Amino acid sequence: MIALLLRDLRLAVRAGGGFGLSLAFFLIVTVLVPFGVGPEGGTLARIAPGILWVGALLACLLSLDRIFALDFEDGSLDLLATAPIPMEAVVSIKAFAHWLTTGLPLVLAAPVFGVLLNLPGPAYPWLVLSLAIGTPALSVLGAFGAALTVGLKRGGLLLSLLVLPLYVPTLLFGAELIKRGAEGGATAVPMLFLAGITAACIALVPFASAAAIRVNLR
Amino acid sequence: MMIELGKYATTVMSAYGVTVLLLAVIVVQSLWRSARVKRALAAQEARMEMKSNG
Amino acid sequence: MSIWEYANPKKFMQTSSWALPWVTGLAVSAIVVGLIWGFFFTPEAEGFGSTVKILYVHVPAAMMAINIWAMMLVTSLIWLIRRHHVSALAAKAAAPIGLVMTLIALFTGAIWGQPMWGTWWAWDPRLTSFLILFLFYLGYMALWEAIENPDTAADLTGVLCLVGSVFALLSRYAVNFWNQGLHQGASLSLDAEENVSDIYYFPLLISIAGFILLFVALVLLRTRTEIRSRRLRALELRERAA
Numbered sequence: 001m002i003a004l005l006l007r008d009l010r011l012a013v014r015a016g017g018g019f020g021l022s023l024a025f026f027l028i029v030t031v032l033v034p035f036g037v038g039p040e041g042g043t044l045a046r047i048a049p050g051i052l053w054v055g056a057l058l059a060c061l062l063s064l065d066r067i068f069a070l071d072f073e074d075g076s077l078d079l080l081a082t083a084p085i086p087m088e089a090v091v092s093i094k095a096f097a098h099w100l101t102t103g104l105p106l107v108l109a110a111p112v113f114g115v116l117l118n119l120p121g122p123a124y125p126w127l128v129l130s131l132a133i134g135t136p137a138l139s140v141l142g143a144f145g146a147a148l149t150v151g152l153k154r155g156g157l158l159l160s161l162l163v164l165p166l167y168v169p170t171l172l173f174g175a176e177l178i179k180r181g182a183e184g185g186a187t188a189v190p191m192l193f194l195a196g197i198t199a200a201c202i203a204l205v206p207f208a209s210a211a212a213i214r215v216n217l218r
Numbered sequence: 219m220m221i222e223l224g225k226y227a228t229t230v231m232s233a234y235g236v237t238v239l240l241l242a243v244i245v246v247q248s249l250w251r252s253a254r255v256k257r258a259l260a261a262q263e264a265r266m267e268m269k270s271n272g
Numbered sequence: 273m274s275i276w277e278y279a280n281p282k283k284f285m286q287t288s289s290w291a292l293p294w295v296t297g298l299a300v301s302a303i304v305v306g307l308i309w310g311f312f313f314t315p316e317a318e319g320f321g322s323t324v325k326i327l328y329v330h331v332p333a334a335m336m337a338i339n340i341w342a343m344m345l346v347t348s349l350i351w352l353i354r355r356h357h358v359s360a361l362a363a364k365a366a367a368p369i370g371l372v373m374t375l376i377a378l379f380t381g382a383i384w385g386q387p388m389w390g391t392w393w394a395w396d397p398r399l400t401s402f403l404i405l406f407l408f409y410l411g412y413m414a415l416w417e418a419i420e421n422p423d424t425a426a427d428l429t430g431v432l433c434l435v436g437s438v439f440a441l442l443s444r445y446a447v448n449f450w451n452q453g454l455h456q457g458a459s460l461s462l463d464a465e466e467n468v469s470d471i472y473y474f475p476l477l478i479s480i481a482g483f484i485l486l487f488v489a490l491v492l493l494r495t496r497t498e499i500r501s502r503r504l505r506a507l508e509l510r511e512r513a514a
């Protein structure tokens with residue numbers, strides 16, 4: 001299993017796409033927003049939590065179709081299906097690898113982008129915390145969407161249509177957590193909801209993804 | 219025949235209008251597709267019948 | 273005699289061809305009676321004026337939008353567990369109707385909201401969850417369209433419907449947390465205290481019955497179409513193979 005994780009990570013780094021591209025996309029989104037909204041610090045500070053979360057969401061979306069597509073095309077997914085580890089584990093590992101290559105860099109880079117959007121000082125720890133708690137759910141759900149569309153030729157657009165509605169609860173609680181953190185409000189409730197959603201997704205969604213992969217390999 | 223709807227006449231009328239229009243769209247689409255598939259299936263069955271009869 | 277007999281496509285075709293005219297007739301009469309009663313013969317309500325008449329299209333459509341998804345969930349489960357093709361096809365047939373019902377609920381709601389709340393749209397929990405439901409319908413239908421093999425499509429959309437149901441419900445309560453709404457609470461419940469008064473209640477019940485019957489009629493018709501188109505596809509494949 002660890003070998004599979006390492007292999008996926010190595011592929012992602014070697015292809016160079018995943019990593020850098022998602023981060024660059026995140027940067028572009030954060031840079032474009034002030035052009036659209038105007039440079040006033042107050043407005044930017046108010047919408048910054050939402051923008052950062054939506055940016056993270058879209059950046060995450062970019063690399064989703066690569067989770068299974070390459071392995072499906074060259075047949076290694078068939079090999080993995082007959083391997084002694086269950087498909088649920090394969091799916092979970094692939095989602096984890098996706099999180100390490102896209103989610104984690106986004107979490108680490110988010111404070112820098114926060115500065116660009118004039119995010120108020122007390123919000124920074126909450127920004128990092130909420131992205132760290134929330135992004136694993138994005139990867140796991142994304143893996144589900146990728147599993148559904150893996151057999152399709154042009155699945156990319158469909159993938160976003162399927163996955164984005166699933167992201168609503170995470171986005172909502174994530175942005176709310178930052179907002180409340182910045183205002184010094186009660187953060188426990190959104191944080192627990194966010195953590196609960198992520199935990200439930202990690203525990204349950206791989207079963208659905210594995211079922212979808214099995215159907216697609218049939 | 220027309221009843222008094224007061225100042226909200228356009229509101230009420232347009233709500234009913236939108237509903238009837240959308241329902242009509244789904245009904246017509248269902249009927250149209252049903253007829254098309256039925257015809258295609260009949261044609262296909264007839265063609266295969268002919269073939270098997272030589 | 274069990275309900276599973278209707279899972280046989282042939283049996284389903286026979287029974288539905290017999291039932292379809294009846295259901296259609298009932299649906300049309302209930303909708304006509306309900307809407308005409310609601311539109312012409314109900315008084316204006318305090319605070320709402322004549323806009324209260326929108327109730328008779330808005331509430332049934334909104335109820336159907338949710339219940340059609342629930343029906344799709346049940347039929348998808350039946351397909352995934354018992355592998356009855358008719359069940360999967362019924363779910364496929366129902367989705368566009370659910371989409372239209374969601375649209376009707378959203379549009380009539382917007383038209384109603386404009387004079388009442390002074391805005392077409394507000395990010396109110398109920399409105400927002402309907403918009404999300406709309407997106408789920410779109411995704412579900414798009415997945416059906418995209419996949420070539422019918423059985424694969426049935427399986428994958430079934431799984432999507434399961435996961436989607438959980439998330440639609442989750443979003444419904446998540447948006448409650450996020451914004452307190454303008455929308456009034458449920459106007460129909462078994463608790464008589466909070467119910468709307470009888471003058472509005474009876475025509476509303478009739479139009480709800482009409483919408484349900486219309487849905488049943490459309491689902492029967494569309495499922496028949498799907499079964500035929502599946503048979504057509506099978507025949508074409510056989511011809512090509514021969």
